Amino acid sequence: MSSFHFTIDAECPDSWARAGTISTPHGTILTPIFMPVGTQATVKSVSPEELRAAGAQIILANTYHLMLRPGSSLVAEFGGLHSFMHWDGPILTDSGGFQVWSLGHLRKLNEDGVTFKSHLDGSYHILTPERVMEIEAELGSDIILPLDICAPYPCSPLEARKAMENTHRWEERALIAKERHRPEQTLFGIVQGAFEPELRRESARVIGNMPFPGLSIGGLSVGEPKAQMWEMLRHVTPELPRDKPRHLLGVGSPEDMVMGVGLGMDMFDCVLPTRVARHGGLFTATGRVNIKSSRFRTVRGPIEEGCDCYTCRNYSAGYVHHLIRAEEQLYYRLGTIHNVHFMLRLAAQLRAAIQAGTYTQFRDEFLARYVPASE
Amino acid sequence: MSSFHFTIDAECPDSWARAGTISTPHGTILTPIFMPVGTQATVKSVSPEELRAAGAQIILANTYHLMLRPGSSLVAEFGGLHSFMHWDGPILTDSGGFQVWSLGHLRKLNEDGVTFKSHLDGSYHILTPERVMEIEAELGSDIILPLDICAPYPCSPLEARKAMENTHRWEERALIAKERHRPEQTLFGIVQGAFEPELRRESARVIGNMPFPGLSIGGLSVGEPKAQMWEMLRHVTPELPRDKPRHLLGVGSPEDMVMGVGLGMDMFDCVLPTRVARHGGLFTATGRVNIKSSRFRTVRGPIEEGCDCYTCRNYSAGYVHHLIRAEEQLYYRLGTIHNVHFMLRLAAQLRAAIQAGTYTQFRDEFLARYVPASE
Numbered sequence: 136m137s138s139f140h141f142t143i144d145a146e147c148p149d150s151w152a153r154a155g156t157i158s159t160p161h162g163t164i165l166t167p168i169f170m171p172v173g174t175q176a177t178v179k180s181v182s183p184e185e186l187r188a189a190g191a192q193i194i195l196a197n198t199y200h201l202m203l204r205p206g207s208s209l210v211a212e213f214g215g216l217h218s219f220m221h222w223d224g225p226i227l228t229d230s231g232g233f234q235v236w237s238l239g240h241l242r243k244l245n246e247d248g249v250t251f252k253s254h255l256d257g258s259y260h261i262l263t264p265e266r267v268m269e270i271e272a273e274l275g276s277d278i279i280l281p282l283d284i285c286a287p288y289p290c291s292p293l294e295a296r297k298a299m300e301n302t303h304r305w306e307e308r309a310l311i312a313k314e315r316h317r318p319e320q321t322l323f324g325i326v327q328g329a330f331e332p333e334l335r336r337e338s339a340r341v342i343g344n345m346p347f348p349g350l351s352i353g354g355l356s357v358g359e360p361k362a363q364m365w366e367m368l369r370h371v372t373p374e375l376p377r378d379k380p381r382h383l384l385g386v387g388s389p390e391d392m393v394m395g396v397g398l399g400m401d402m403f404d405c406v407l408p409t410r411v412a413r414h415g416g417l418f419t420a421t422g423r424v425n426i427k428s429s430r431f432r433t434v435r436g437p438i439e440e441g442c443d444c445y446t447c448r449n450y451s452a453g454y455v456h457h458l459i460r461a462e463e464q465l466y467y468r469l470g471t472i473h474n475v476h477f478m479l480r481l482a483a484q485l486r487a488a489i490q491a492g493t494y495t496q497f498r499d500e501f502l503a504r505y506v507p508a509s510e
Numbered sequence: 511m512s513s514f515h516f517t518i519d520a521e522c523p524d525s526w527a528r529a530g531t532i533s534t535p536h537g538t539i540l541t542p543i544f545m546p547v548g549t550q551a552t553v554k555s556v557s558p559e560e561l562r563a564a565g566a567q568i569i570l571a572n573t574y575h576l577m578l579r580p581g582s583s584l585v586a587e588f589g590g591l592h593s594f595m596h597w598d599g600p601i602l603t604d605s606g607g608f609q610v611w612s613l614g615h616l617r618k619l620n621e622d623g624v625t626f627k628s629h630l631d632g633s634y635h636i637l638t639p640e641r642v643m644e645i646e647a648e649l650g651s652d653i654i655l656p657l658d659i660c661a662p663y664p665c666s667p668l669e670a671r672k673a674m675e676n677t678h679r680w681e682e683r684a685l686i687a688k689e690r691h692r693p694e695q696t697l698f699g700i701v702q703g704a705f706e707p708e709l710r711r712e713s714a715r716v717i718g719n720m721p722f723p724g725l726s727i728g729g730l731s732v733g734e735p736k737a738q739m740w741e742m743l744r745h746v747t748p749e750l751p752r753d754k755p756r757h758l759l760g761v762g763s764p765e766d767m768v769m770g771v772g773l774g775m776d777m778f779d780c781v782l783p784t785r786v787a788r789h790g791g792l793f794t795a796t797g798r799v800n801i802k803s804s805r806f807r808t809v810r811g812p813i814e815e816g817c818d819c820y821t822c823r824n825y826s827a828g829y830v831h832h833l834i835r836a837e838e839q840l841y842y843r844l845g846t847i848h849n850v851h852f853m854l855r856l857a858a859q860l861r862a863a864i865q866a867g868t869y870t871q872f873r874d875e876f877l878a879r880y881v882p883a884s885e
């Protein structure tokens with residue numbers, strides 16, 4: 136049986152924010168939480184020990200990428216993802232749906248599933264709700280997601296409804312298919328509905344009432360203005376059961392996590408913190424700086440005063456600047472560690488604020504101070 | 511005053527191999543030793559803590575690269591190389607001569623020094639024996655080398671003699687110039703003489719008798735057949751003072767270190783172990799393997815059975831294979847750690863064999879088992 140369990144430890148009186156504890160077979164997660172993304176069974180440029188030291192409690196891996204390379208059956212032969220990649224904490228795998236959707240003309244949808252051409256070698260693959268459960272069972276992650284359809288942005292209300300209803304049928308099939316596999320895995324439901332408030336509410340009700348122990352909100356952050364994303368959550372959250380953890384799929388910049396928590400979200404994942412780090416974009420309390428800038432050349436202090444990440448404890452901003460200018464690989468690691476640590480410290484601060492009843496004040500102060508970069 | 515000190519702990523009865531201890535202001539080095547190369551103030555893709563864990567006792571950095579970027583005066587502002595790069599063990603810096611020599615038409619030699627054009631931005635720079643002492647004082651390394659002239663290969667006996675004599679004059683100037691700088695630094699002499707046995711013997715005598723506390727053998731491994739390199743050492747070593755550590759500049763493949771020890775060399779540096787690692791070439795007791803090869807795809811055991819490096823203790827060869835196939839940065843680190851650890855374990859094994867009086871047996875068995883790759 137699954138040891139999955141979710142407890143709410145505190146709730147904000149002035150918003151929908153909550154602090155919780157998720158139990159999984161590979162350990163406990165304190166929410167709100169940021170989940171670093173390890174697309175190909177590695178969070179780019181950092182080791183599992185470094186993730187731990189940066190405060191990571193759970194990581195995400197991508198089913199689409201892993202099914203193509205090295206293949207989920209090979210991962211199973213290695214004892215599953217945890218053993219394969221040397222990470223003994225909780226892992227969440229997505230369903231591959233989003234990546235397949237991004238393939239555009241390379242994929243073809245029908246009621247049974249989706250056919251697509253690999254971006255690696257052009258080979259053909261079929262994903263069905265049942266096949267995805269099989270793949271994720273082979274990967275052996277703690278939290279798994281069902282195959283869903285992410286409607287394009289923008290799309291017509293009719294198209295949005297068709298995608299949502301198809302997703303709902305696939306999720307019912309996933310629930311049944313999952314029974315054949317590993318009981319220690321926990322299948323989250325995915326809420327869709329594009330940018331139609333009515334559909335979002337309907338999807339939240341339908342999926343919220345299915346026997347999923349947790350819920351992911353999908354189909355957001357796909358190109359729409361930020362305000363529209365938050366508006367959707369204002370429709371979704373009130374329809375969701377209180378006692379299930381809520382995962383905002385693919386969203387996780389500092390400012391988005393701070394906002395999303397107030398709209399009732401518990402779990403966040405996003406490649407942004409690690410991706411921008413690799414290009415020199417490092418987070419500080421006042422916003423993102425570019426460490427490539429010549430103003431860091433002579434800085435003997437750390438990237439951010441007061442940051443206790445491995446990078447800031449041991450290296451000057453000037454040295455980190457030197458590494459990226461010299462295109463040295465150690466840079467990518469040091470930058471990534473700082474940003475991952477920043478996100479996890481921020482998640483811990485959000486949790487503490489919720490527990491202290493001061494979340495809205497924390498949010499307002501953070502957003503007033505933090506200048507987000509335009510993507 | 512310098513705390514530099516060299517003691518011979520054991521000598522091989524059947525060869526010129528010796529085991530020694532070098533004391534420096536930043537710690538002790540047990541010889542024979544392999545020195546990982548950190549060209550741009552970082553050993554590519556690994557952290558100082560990982561170097562330590564892999565057994566590194568001293569690292570090398572390149573004066574030429576660091577004088578151009580970030581500049582030696584900037585490094586001095588950061589408190590020197592140790593503090594700049596977060597490595598608190600001994601550091602050896604070369605003189606930049608070899609790199610300048612490799613620039614070909616971009617450099618111009620006269621009696622005073624050498625003028626060259628930066629490979630980075632085309633700016634002009636002048637290196638003289640005095641300027642190199644100043645730069646290395648700013649870098650703050652423990653062991654420094656004087657500006658020398660590496661004769662091209664092949665070259666005429668006359669050209670070889672001119673280059674050697676010029677180098678000798680520059681080394682005298684370096685000794686004088688060094689007096690103006692940091693007494694805690696130790697200046698090694700460099701033996702040249704191209705591939706002329708007479709010149710090699712003469713250079714070893716001349717430089718061996720100057721007040722250098724240690725000696726580097728330069729101008730070898732520049733394209734000549736291996737046998738010719740070893741022949742030169744057979745001429746050089748008998749002329750060298752017994753009580754000074756001997757550094758074979760730029761040489762350090764597994765098989766070359768094993769051979770070089772028997773010809774009286776104590777210290778080795780080479781980019782080969784780290785460079786080939788980044789391309790998939792990993793050392794094992796029977797030779798170099800390419801981890802990219804599909805035969806590693808399903809290997810659940812480590813890269814090398816019995817290896818206790820971080821990589822082999824925690825990751826399967828199959829996972830390391832996956833990482834390099836997926837072009838994931840973590841690969842470069844894991845591969846480099848294994849090869850650096852291999853070199854340092856080999857150095858420790860050589861030392862133990864010398865102390866046990868079994869070096870020649872160890873050498874012969876190693877060379878019979880280890881199949882070197884053709885470069």
Ligand SMILES: [Zn+2]
Pocket residue numbers: 438439442443444445446447448472473476
């Ligand atoms: Zn930091």
Ligand SMILES: [Zn+2]
Pocket residue numbers: 813814817818819820821822823847848851
């Ligand atoms: Zn190893």
